[in-house]
Amino acid sequence: MTSTATRSRENTRARLLDAAAQVFAEAGLDGATVEAVCERAGFTRGAFYSNFESKDELFxxxxxxxxxxxxxxxxxxxxxxxxxxxxxxxxxxxxxxxxxxxxxxxxxxxxxxxxxxxxxxxxxxxxxxxxxxxxxxxxxxxxxxxxxxxxxxxxxxxxxxxxxxxxxxxxxxxxxxxxxxxxxxxxxxxxxxxxxxxxxxxxxx
Amino acid sequence: MTSTATRSRENTRARLLDAAAQVFAEAGLDGATVEAVCERAGFTRGAFYSNFESKDELFxxxxxxxxxxxxxxxxxxxxxxxxxxxxxxxxxxxxxxxxxxxxxxxxxxxxxxxxxxxxxxxxxxxxxxxxxxxxxxxxxxxxxxxxxxxxxxxxxxxxxxxxxxxxxxxxxxxxxxxxxxxxxxxxxxxxxxxxxxxxxxxxxx
DNA sequence: GTCTATAGACAGATAGAC
DNA sequence: GTCTATCTGTCTATAGAC
The missing domain is CATH 1.10.357 (Tetracycline Repressor; domain 2)
Incomplete structure (x- = not known):
């Protein structure tokens, strides 16, 4: 039932969460930008907003x-x-x-x-x-x-x-x-x- | 030796520091704006930058x-x-x-x-x-x-x-x-x- | 075809610093 | 009050993977 699409999606989310852990830790919740998180995860903001509603939801x-x-x-x-x-x-x-x-x-x-x-x-x-x-x-x-x-x-x-x-x-x-x-x-x-x-x-x- | 001018200046600094304590506590270092600190202290940003070099120096x-x-x-x-x-x-x-x-x-x-x-x-x-x-x-x-x-x-x-x-x-x-x-x-x-x-x-x- | 990700540009808002 | 820089969130058009 888990298509490759959803697997890929889960993978993207996981990578974004990993990157977020680093960026939030380094720059703080306010100081961290969505751009920085995406950059570290190797995605663009388009991919981000396709997976999370907002920076706050990510946190x-x-x-x-x-x-x-x-x-x-x-x-x-x-x-x-x-x-x-x-x-x-x-x-x-x-x-x-x-x-x-x-x-x-x-x-x-x-x-x-x-x-x-x-x-x-x-x-x-x-x-x-x-x-x-x-x-x-x-x-x-x-x-x-x-x-x-x-x-x-x-x-x-x-x-x-x-x-x-x-x-x-x-x-x-x-x-x-x-x-x-x-x-x-x-x-x-x-x-x-x-x-x-x-x-x-x-x-x- | 402490003229009224320097006394007033010290007073301004003290009020700004008091206000900063509240605003930094409530909003965080990044979330706090210079404007908010000034507003709470009853000053304008002009007065602020006359007393402190930057938000960071204030902190x-x-x-x-x-x-x-x-x-x-x-x-x-x-x-x-x-x-x-x-x-x-x-x-x-x-x-x-x-x-x-x-x-x-x-x-x-x-x-x-x-x-x-x-x-x-x-x-x-x-x-x-x-x-x-x-x-x-x-x-x-x-x-x-x-x-x-x-x-x-x-x-x-x-x-x-x-x-x-x-x-x-x-x-x-x-x-x-x-x-x-x-x-x-x-x-x-x-x-x-x-x-x-x-x-x-x-x-x- | 369907879903995901890309690039890029957009507006709106807001900040710091002077 | 101005100027400049930056960020968020949105949108479009496009391309690729299955």
Whole structure:
């Protein structure tokens, strides 16, 4: 049923979304021009307006797919870790880092998330959606925390939900600051990881 | 030595900066127009370009004053708390909240800080300045933490510097999410405070 | 034939800077 | 208030792929 035409169309949309992620991250939602997105994707504006209603619809679609991918990545990590039964004996610090790695920590992801965050602050409806999606993410992280605690390997000084939320926020804050440092993002991940590890140690008994 | 002319000039600059804080917060750095800033300040664009070289210089100046005010507010709280000798017996949770209150937590401050953060991500030189200023802030917070620990009233499960950094990041993350919630900012401060308090409890012995 | 993408030009609006 | 530059969104005529 999927004709080559629709396949090609999906492909065009995907390429436009990929390009949009880069351009929005680099120039910001306002600074990014439809022209720039098209140029990077290798299309003309004609193709763009044949696939998206407006720049705003493009951004909303992009934000939706990013959110979905983030959530899926974390959930896969969670179910994967549960399946391999690495909960009881593994280092909790390492486990947390594995889950957090699922959310992007490269410079582009950080900047794109910042744009999404700004939009969530400015647009109440989008903000609610953002918070709802993030709550699902937190729930997934809290789930793995609960599983680990249930094995009796460690005890937590905070409820799993609040701990998950704080870990996520701390991770975000550290990666953002890492991305600001001019000396490259090589250390970005390491710095964030180390700080997160110390926080986890402090929160576990 | 300050003639009425320079006094008036300073006044104009101050009003433009106040207006800029609002407009930049609401519309973003790109979305904000010089016209909108002037209109809110009650001036024409002519007056603007007589006081600032460009929109960008206005933003940079504004970011500088915001950073300075933030740092001063926190330092005042710190020295104030040290002076009144409330360190030994007071609830550490309450102390942390007092310090954090010094950084703005209203909707406008949150959005303006987000704009500054985005710019810091995009402009390496500005990013370095931002990080340097924030390090001073962290140092001030760490100082008060160290003072409290020195009284022997509590012990910390984390070095004061890292604890200060994490508290600041957690505060920022919670206030941002509070500002996203459509149900108003009445609870913004309370939600952030509660989460912070729980974190402090978990980090203290 | 049908659908997608292209090039190019269009208007309308708006911005920054002076 | 002017000048210049730019962007969005639209439209047409055209070509290519299946």
């Amino acid at each position: 909303l679609t992009l934000a939706g797919t990013v959110a979905e991918e983030r959530l899926n990545a974390v959930r896969e990590q969670v179910t994967g870790m549960a399946a391999e039964g690495a909960l009881g004996d593994a280092d909790p610090v390492e486990l947390v880092q594995r889950v957090m790695d699922a959310g992007g920590d490269d410079r582009l992801s950080v900047m794109l998330m910042s744009e999404i965050r700004i939009r969530a602050l400015r647009d109440p409806a989008f903000g609610e959606a953002f918070l709802a999606q993030e709550s699902e993410l937190v729930a997934s992280i809290a789930e793995i925390i609960r599983d680990i605690v249930d094995t009796g390997a460690i005890a937590l000084r905070l409820e799993p939900d609040l701990a998950a939320r704080l870990l996520m926020i701390a991770w975000e804050g550290m990666t953002v600051r890492g991305a600001m440092a001019a000396d490259g993002e090589a250390r970005l991940h390491d710095i964030a990881s180390e700080a997160l590890g110390r926080l986890v140690e402090a929160l576990t008994v | 940079l100046t504004l970011a500088g004053t915001v950073a300075e005010e933030r740092l001063n507010a926190v330092r005042e709280q710190v020295t104030g708390m040290a002076a009144e000798g409330a360190l030994g017996d007071a609830d550490p949770v309450e102390l942390v909240q007092r310090v954090m209150d010094a950084g703005g937590d209203d909707r406008l401050s949150v959005m303006l800080m987000s704009e500054i953060r985005i710019r810091a991500l995009r402009d390496p030189a500005f990013g370095e300045a931002f990080l340097a200023q924030e390090s001073e802030l962290v140092a001030s917070i760490a100082e008060i933490i160290r003072d409290i620990v020195d009284t022997g009233a509590i012990a910390l499960r984390l070095e004061p510097d890292l604890a200060a950094r994490l508290l600041m990041i957690a505060w920022e993350g919670m206030t941002v999410r509070g500002a996203m919630a459509a149900d108003g900012e009445a609870r913004l401060h309370d939600i952030a405070s509660e989460a912070l308090g729980r974190l402090v409890e978990a980090l203290t012995v």
